[in-house]
Amino acid sequence: MAIPEVVSGARRLAEESWRRRRNLWLLLVIVLLALAGWAAWWFLVGRWWVNVDDAYVEGNIYPVNARVSGTVAAVSGYNTLVVRRGDPLVILGGRRAELALHRAQAQLAQSRQDARALMEEMAASRAHGAALAAALATARQKAWRYGAAAESGAAQTLEAIASKDEVARLRGEIAAENAHGRALQARLGARDADNAPSVKAALERVKLAQLTLQRQIIRAPVSGILAQQAVQRGQWVAPGQRLFTVVPLHQIWVDANVKETDLAAVRVGARVILHADVYGGGVTYHGWVAGIGGASGAIFAVLPPENASGNWIKFTQRIPVRIAIDPQDLVAHPLRPGLTMSMAIRVGGKARQGPAPAWMETARPGSASAAAADLAAGGRRDVR
Structure with missing residues (x-):
């Protein structure tokens, strides 16, 4: 009975050894297949994408x-x-603003009245000057006649002298009236009452008072x-x-902090696939690289690193990369600044430069102003 037991024990040990070798080979095959699958995925797909988890939603505030x-x-x-x-x-x-507007309007009316009074005074001055010019012409003729008569002895010399003095007096009055007219013109400062500087200044005060009243809302x-x-x-x-x-939820982008070891392959316009933690993996956003930061975040820190010190330790730096998101995706699934994102940036193939939103186009040289673009995007009401 001992020999069969020994044979069965040896057979059992051989079967267990065979099963162990089989399991090891199966495990080795599975590992090799997994490595081969990962290598194939990396060669065909993975090497063309840069995965970034350090990304956050940003927006204008x-x-x-x-x-x-x-x-x-x-x-x-x-x-x-x-x-x-x-x-x-x-x-x-707005009670004080209303009173200030009424006061400015009253000052404008007074300025216009003063300007019109100056215009009337200038007209009276011109009429007086014309009357003096007519009197001067008559006085000149009279002086010429008295002078001719005095030379022939038909009139006295005193009458000729008096007539000449009258001509001189009228000339002086005309010169004074002309100076008075120029002074009135200088006070008016314009050809008509509406363009007088005092009226324009009063009108600007009225506009300022109206603006102040509007700004009460x-x-x-x-x-x-x-x-x-x-x-x-x-x-x-x-x-x-x-x-x-x-x-504004329509002015949203994503800032991704890309490692410097992955940055060399990133290009402006590269396609990006994004997922927001708030929606999970079931919602996919599409975007593109809108720009690459000019420096790492450490450079703009309150206390930048001092790399020349003796306790220097090398860390992999990250560069902010701005990602523009398709506006249609934002309409379907809105995002808010501060949310976390994960993304994959395409580093090979054709760049997908999508239509940039109007508010982002304003940051480019030669484009429309930010106020005009936002006016077109958000409405056309006065918000002065």
């Missing part, structure tokens, strides 16, 4: 400041409220979401004081 001082009469906005460009947010008490500078409310009813505000912040 517009402060809403008071332009004039006053007491807050009403607050029609609050945090998280969606507003359109030109919507009233804060209304200040503080409006949204752009369409977006309100945040950082810092005003309440009854509060006194001063010029320059921040009251709200408006975040």
Whole structure:
């Protein structure tokens, strides 16, 4: 009975050894297949993409400041409220502004009246000058006749002298009247009353008073979401004081911090695929590289590194790369500044330079102004 037991034990050991060798070979084959698959994926796909996890949503943030001082009469906005460009947010008490406008209008009316009075006085001066010119012509003829008569003995010499003095007096009055007319013209400063400097200055004061009255209503500078409310009813505000912040969700981009070891292959216009953590992997954004930063973030830090010191340690630096997102994707799935993103940048193939939004085009030389572009994007209401 001992021999069969030994044979069965040896057979069992041989089977276990064979199974172990088989399992090792299977594991080796699986590892080799995995390595081969990874190598094939890297060669065909992976090497053409740069994956970046250090990326965040950025956007323009517009402060809403008071332009004039006053007491807050009403607050029609609050945090998280969606507003359109030109919507009233804060209304200040405008009694003082109304009184200032009425005073400016009264000054304008007085200036116009004074200018018209000067015009009438100038007309009277010209008429008086014309009368003096006519009297001078008559006096000259009279003086010539008395002079001729005095030479022939038909008249006295004193009458001829008196007539000459009258001519001299009239000439002096005409010169004085001409000087008076020039003085009136200088006071008026223009050819008509409407173009007089005093009238124009009064008109500008009226416009300024109207602008001050309009600024009693503080409006949204752009369409977006309100945040950082810092005003309440009854509060006194001063010029320059921040009251709200408006975040326009259509002016969104992504800043990706790319490692310097991966930056050499990144080009402006390269296609980008993005995923936002807020939506997960089920939502894909499409974009392109809009620009590459001019320096690493460490250079612009409050305390930049001192690489010449003795305790220098080498760290891989990151360069900010701006990614523009397809506006249609933003409309379908809005993003907010501060959210985290993950992305893959295409480093080979044809660049996909999409249509840049109008607000981003304003940053390029020779393009339209930011105010005009935002006016076209957010509405056409007056927000002065």
